[in-house]
Every structure is written in structure tokens, then in C-alpha cells.
């Protein structure tokens with residue numbers, strides 16, 4: 001027995017990270033290998049602990065759930081039990097509407113866990129005032145300072161599984177899972193896990209160039225024949241590429257404790273690409289830019305680990321990183337940048353497997369703002385269709401925006417698709433979705449402006465990170481290009 005040998009601070013720390021156990025007897029006559037993810041190992045004894053914790057902590061971060069407030073939900077038992085447990089641990093009141101189809105044991109367990117339970121008629125339509133949905137809604141209306149979890153219609157239910165169950169299964173199977181079978185009640189598990197497993201979020205690099213780019217040339221690249229870079233199945237399919245040009249193969253940068261394999265630097269655009277092998281202990285790597293990078297992005301090329309981004313405008317940036325392949329807001333961990341900010345020559349790495357595991361191969365991209373061409377910064381949203389304007393000093397060709405305080409997609413807009421304002425359709429860097437059709441960002445001659453109240457680009461009071469690149473540098477003097 002090797003699990004949990006240390007003291008655990010709270011039951012909340014035991015939610016998720018459930019075991020995957022190989023099935024033998026029940027599948028012995030079937031081809032393939034089968035595993036069961038034992039969600040009963042969660043402290044609340046079901047998968048529902050995950051969504052309960054995720055939704056509650058999201059509400060806390062959004063500032064809509066505070067000490068002493070009330071949590072309300074419609075439940076057939078398991079979600080309610082998880083909520084009641086977490087409410088008790090965190091000091092909230094929990095009120096649950098349950099149908100009289102659920103067993104008395106369930107109701108007793110909820111009450112024993114401290115919840116106020118309202119048993120409602122099962123034999124009425126969902127929109128009847130006595131149904132457990134309508135009763136929960138009414139209690140929510142009548143209870144000041146209450147939050148309705150609303151698992152059946154809450155996107156965070158799906159997101160919880162995208163953020164936890166999906167990555168766990170991927171890591172436990174070392175990315176080899178081919179099929180997922182799941183029970184479905186609200187559909188949260190199957191949608192969230194399925195979405196994660198489809199997005200290829202953090203896989204290592206493909207060696208199948210026919211599926212992507214088969215060659216780089218001095219002025220472009222050659223696509224392979226297959227999806228995703230060149231699918232011809234439908235005439236309506238279009239492809240986007242965004243390219244950062246470094247300076248050929250480059251050479252080893254020996255400024256840090258790790259000598260890079262290659263570092264290729266575009267010193268005019270202040271952009272570099274380096275490759276290196278991890279050591280597993282604190283290290284420094286030379287980046288080759290003309291000064292301190294504003295943004296550093298690292299990805300293992302031979303391991304299924306997340307894309308870690310350092311961005312200078314994340315608070316306490318050298319203790320944090322944000323994942324390019326995920327909707328998460330930043331996480332805190334000293335094992336990425338070892339609590340040390342990049343300098344004019346070096347990036348410091350901790351020992352995390354995402355940036356510096358012994359023997360693993362990594363690619364590192366570094367950017368530093370160039371007056372009139374590129375800028376990496378942050379702005380505060382105003383939650384209004386007449387949104388905040390961010391001055392760049394150039395007309396952006398590509399803009400990437402990420403809500404750094406809440407779960408939201410990485411929004412990308414550029415000037416190459418539908419054209420000009422207001423048709424700047426969003427693509428998301430962290431998933432495989434087609435472009436959005438809601439047009440909500442204006443690209444302007446000297447910056448950008450938000451045109452909607454939306455979590456991913458413009459919630460009032462929220463801080464957003466951005467990365468923006470403009471027109472090609474003008475000569476060597478980096479003059480801002482002018483408006484069209």
C-alpha cells in the first residue's frame with residue numbers, strides 16, 4: 001500500500017486522483033484491455049465530488065460565494081452528498097431538493113451530513129411548481145446570499161471533468177486510451193472527459209509529418225496530406241497558420257547551466273526558439289533575446305505534459321504559470337520557474353516534468369516586446385459592450401487574450417480571416433473548435449477594444465493577459481505602421 005502515507009490536511013485534498021484498476025475476470029473473453037476508474041475512492045464516495053468542489057471553488061473565486069452563504073441544488077443523492085460534505089468542511093449552509101424516488105437511506109445520509117433536505121414529488125412534470133427543479137429554484141430565490149449549483153445546465157459541470165477526470169485518465173493510460181465508457185446522468189462526465197481526450201491537449205510531438213507540416217522553407221512551409229493541416233474533405237474548410245520566424249537552425253546557447261541543443265534568435269523581432277534536455281534539478285537556460293523576456297512558453301516534445309507559459313503580468317509571475325492547452329487560470333508552483341524571474345540572458349527552471357525532467361526534451365519559445373511591433377501585457381475588463389481599449393502602439397495582426405483569474409478559453413483573433421471590424425471571429429488556442437461566429441473584438445490601428453461582456457475577453461474587474469503582434473517590422477527602426 002503506497003497511497004496517502006503522509007498526513008492529509010483536508011478531505012478536500014483527497015478529491016480526484018482516483019485509481020485506475022485493470023479488469024481481469026469480467027473481460028477475459030474479450031479482446032483488448034479494460035480498466036475501471038474507481039470514483040468511489042473520492043471522500044464523498046462518488047464522481048460527484050469533482051463537480052461539487054469545482055463549481056463551489058469557482059463561485060468562491062468569482063466572489064459570489066462567501067463564508068456563511070448557502071448552497072442549493074437539485075439532486076438524486078450523490079451530488080447532494082458531495083455538496084453537503086464540502087459545505088460542512090467550508091462552512092456553508094446546504095439546502096437540497098430531492099425527489100421522493102430516491103431512497104430513504106440517501107435522504108438520511110444527506111441530513112446526517114448537515115444538509116436541509118426538501119423531499120419533492122417525482123410524479124410531476126419538470127416545470128411543475130412541486131418538481132425538485134422548481135423547488136430548488138424557489139428556495140434559491142427566497143434565500144439571500146445563495147448560490148444554485150444547477151448541475152444539469154451548468155457548463156462548469158463539464159469543465160470539471162475536462163480539468164480533472166480527463167487529464168487523469170490520459171496520464172494513467174500514458175495517452176494510450178482508445179475508448180471511454182461512462183455512465184451518464186447529467187452528461188457532465190462523458191462530455192468533459194470526451195472533450196479533453198479529443199483535444200490532444202498535451203500530447204508529445206507527432207512524428208507523422210503527413211498529418212501536419214512536412215517541411216519548412218525560407219519563405220513558408222509545406223503541408224502534409226492529412227488532417228489536421230490539409231484536410232480536403234470539404235470545400236468549406238479553411239486553415240489558419242500563424243508563423244514566428246527565428247533565424248534558421250541556430251546554435252547552442254551556453255549562457256546557462258543547461259547548454260541548449262539549439263537556440264535560434266530573431267533579434268529584430270526579439271523572438272527565440274530553443275531546444276534543450278532537462279536535468280531534473282534547478283537550472284538556467286540562455287534565451288538569446290536582447291533583454292528580459294516578457295513571455296516564455298515551454299513544452300516537452302517527448303512527454304505528454306502541459307504547455308507552461310510564464311507571462312510577466314501574472315501576479316507573482318515567477319511562482320506561477322498558465323497552461324496554453326487548457327481553460328485554467330494560472331496555477332502556483334515553484335517547480336516551474338523556481339521563484340526566479342527571467343533575466344536579460346537566462347530563464348530559470350525548477351524541476352517540474354513540464355519544464356525540466358531529467359532526460360526529457362523541451363522546446364522553449366521566448367518573446368520580448370518590440371516597440372511598434374509586438375506587446376505582451378494585461379488589461380482590466382469592464383463587462384461592457386463599449387469595452388476597455390488597450391493601447392499597443394501598432395495595429396495588431398494577431399491578438400491572443402486569456403482571462404487570468406477564471407476558467408476561460410484562450411481567444412485568438414487576427415486580421416486574415418473575415419477581414420476587418422467587427423468580423424473578428426474567435427478561435428481558441430486550447431481546443432479544436434471551429435471559429436466562433438460572435439464578433440466581439442475590434443482590432444484598431446493602435447490597439448484593440450472589447451465589444452462584449454464575456455468571461456473570455458471582458459468581465460468587469462477581471463485581469464486579462466494578452467499577446468499581440470503587429471505588421472511586419474518597418475525597416476530597422478520599428479516605426480509603428482499606421483491605420484488603414
Ligand SMILES: Cc1ncc(COP(=O)(O)O)c(C=O)c1O
Pocket residue numbers: 046047048078079183184185186187188189190
Ligand atoms: C455516482 C454517479 N456516477 C455517475 C453519474 C453520472 O454522471 P454525469 O452526471 O456526469 O453524467 C452520476 C449522476 O448523475 C452519479 O451519481
